[in-house]
Amino acid sequence: MTFLIKLLVIIMNINVLRLDHRSKRDARITTHVCLTSRAFGASKIYLSGEEDEKLMKNVEDLVKRWGGNFQVEYKKSYMNLIEEWQNNNGEVIHLTMYGSQVQDAIEEIRESPKDKLIVVGGSRVPTKVYRKSDYNVSITKQPHSEVASLAVFQHMLMDGSEFDLEFNNAVFEVIPTVEGKRVNINEEKKNKS
Numbered sequence: 001m002t003f004l005i006k007l008l009v010i011i012m013n014i015n016v017l018r019l020d021h022r023s024k025r026d027a028r029i030t031t032h033v034c035l036t037s038r039a040f041g042a043s044k045i046y047l048s049g050e051e052d053e054k055l056m057k058n059v060e061d062l063v064k065r066w067g068g069n070f071q072v073e074y075k076k077s078y079m080n081l082i083e084e085w086q087n088n089n090g091e092v093i094h095l096t097m098y099g100s101q102v103q104d105a106i107e108e109i110r111e112s113p114k115d116k117l118i119v120v121g122g123s124r125v126p127t128k129v130y131r132k133s134d135y136n137v138s139i140t141k142q143p144h145s146e147v148a149s150l151a152v153f154q155h156m157l158m159d160g161s162e163f164d165l166e167f168n169n170a171v172f173e174v175i176p177t178v179e180g181k182r183v184n185i186n187e188e189k190k191n192k193s
């Protein structure tokens, strides 16, 4: 990767759209979609399907504890969001096992300076999403999960720079260690949160 592309990756605006959330069935996996998006470098997630205030509050609380500015917003009409995103010169990457293979598509996507909206589905994804997306991208040609596909795609998009991300204003910060657990606790921020 050239220096310029590295820079582009660091300043890239990455958002995620999660389709078709069902409060009862998907609470755990949608939470994991949110946390994975954040940990791997997205600044915001849009949730569509059933509105789930409890889930959104849980994610916001986690952000307060673990830092950064990750946002979560409910969008009733995801097609409006996709259209707005593209009208504002952003591009839409829909992750699906039927798409072109990530190893073939990633370079072009990474090198484009446009903001990225990464779309992952829940149950069946409507054809209009495939048609409207700028890219339909597969992470292997086998069915698996929205969490796995997001993690691998974001990792390839960021080319590993997500490992160096800083999450500012955190109450908790893990200190990597070979054995046991070490966590720095910022008492001042803890009392404020």
Ligand SMILES: C[S@@+](CC[C@H](N)C(=O)[O-])C[C@H]1O[C@@H](n2cnc3c(N)ncnc32)[C@H](O)[C@@H]1O
Pocket: 094, 095, 096, 097, 098, 119, 120, 121, 122, 123, 124, 125, 137, 138, 139, 140, 141, 142, 143, 144, 145, 146, 147, 149
């Ligand atoms: C459990 S799958 C359901 C897919 C659904 N059966 C369909 O026809 O769209 C949920 C989501 O995981 C993601 N996903 C699963 N396998 C994938 C793969 N091999 N490549 C990319 N994304 C994948 C897609 O975003 C998909 O919408």
